[in-house]
Amino acid sequence: MSTEYMPHPVALVAGERVGECVIRRRVGAGSFGAVYLVDCEGDPFAIKFALRRPESDDLNQTGARLRKEMASLLQIRHPNIVRTYGYGRWPHPKKGYPYLLMDYVDGPTLHVWRRQVAPTFRQVLELFCTMARVMDVLDQAQVRHRDVKGANILVRPSDGQPVLVDFGSAHYAAGVRLTEGPLAPATPHYRTPESLRFHRHNYRNPEAHYLSQLTDDLYSLGVTLYEALVGRAPFSLDLPREILNIEIEQRVPPPLSKFDERIPASVSQVVLRLLSKRPEDRHQTGQALYDDLQALLKSVGALLDERVLVQPVDLVSTEDDEDDEE
Structure with a gap:
């Protein structure tokens, strides 16, 4: 040729x-x-x-x-x-x-599924129970996805089960480092406070490389759960990158009840724990998150059979937000 x-x-x-x-x-x-x-x-x-x-x-x-x-x-x-x-x-x-x-997973992304189906709160929480278990499967294999988000979770129409896709940013224990710079490619709104802090302290150091932990993937799953429940990202999608990074590092997102008054404090507490600024304050395993979500499924009563609010929607839903080192 x-x-x-x-x-x-x-x-x-x-x-x-x-x-x-x-x-x-x-x-x-x-x-x-x-x-x-x-x-x-x-x-x-x-x-x-x-x-x-x-x-x-x-x-x-x-x-x-x-x-x-x-x-x-x-x-x-x-x-x-x-x-x-x-x-x-x-x-x-x-x-x-x-x-x-x-x-080939014949199903929509999580965000599209949310818009098309208008799922109940029960359906959303059960889906994230499954995703919590998936986080532990990855951890046991010593694989970090490093780009968990709604666009990378597909929902199978046949059984309503989520499937995690797009491991293009993933890293595994024996994998060769490809990133030249502190941070691997990822979507800005799903980066963790500790990764941004590491970048801020090390962006001039060509040898510095952030080592992702399970708590990073769990944080990103928390951002995705926040979006799935209220149709909004924890931090505005209109913020300039520098301001967004400060917000992620320093500001606690609003409780979910600000956007949907039906959502009780117990649900917000689980989601905001996932978004804690310090990784040690988050769930440390997928199983711990699974247990909390199962407790919500048993405690929040009639809300479970109500449908999430589909409008307004303010979600990161495209691939265009991926970037290399900032």
């Missing part, structure tokens, strides 16, 4: 082949990757492409991140975590764009 021209993954159309699979349609694209629904011998799968070849001038190392994503997922086998089946290159097995073959 000529080195002067190589088709790009974003140009793929229905009917084209990638290995043994046939492209059906593109289902998503972000800064670093594009995802397609494909058919492999009658079964649906997803293919996720890196949008740059490893040999290109790729400062974000998208090809290496895709390999690391595969390695992270190979540590885990769980029905609520997307599964990977293989790695390849297209259109040339040596020079082409890297891709992963993965489960």
Whole structure:
């Protein structure tokens, strides 16, 4: 194949082949990757492409991140975590764009599900009970997702179960460090106070690298739960980055009852504990969060069968907010 021209993954159309699979349609694209629904011998799968070849001038190392994503997922086998089946290159097995073959989850993101279904509080809390257990599965495998958010949780229509996807920012215990700078790529509104504090103290140090803990992923899950319950982010999406970082580090978000007076203080207390400024004040395990959510399911009574308020919605729902080191 000529080195002067190589088709790009974003140009793929229905009917084209990638290995043994046939492209059906593109289902998503972000800064670093594009995802397609494909058919492999009658079964649906997803293919996720890196949008740059490893040999290109790729400062974000998208090809290496895709390999690391595969390695992270190979540590885990769980029905609520997307599964990977293989790695390849297209259109040339040596020079082409890297891709992963993965489960295709036929369901909306958490935010879209919330808007379309208008779930009850019971449905939301039960979904997050499952996600709390998923956090412990990751922890036992020594994997940190590092970008837990509503856009990375899909809801299967068949059973209403959540599935955690997009491990493009993930890190596992034996993984090679790819980030050049204090913080790995992530979505600004879901960063923890301690990670931002670390960045503020170390942004001039090229050797400094923040080591994510389970409490970081639990914090991000707390931001997502806050959004799911009231349809608003804990901190305004309109804030400049510098002010947002100060808010995350220093300001306690409003109680949930400010946006929905039906929500009792006991629910706010669990959510705001997840958003504590100090990691030691948060739930330390997914099981601890699961226990608190189960207690809410037994105590908040008639609220459980009421539906969450769908409007107004002020949520981080796109991939465009991901960034490298600030």
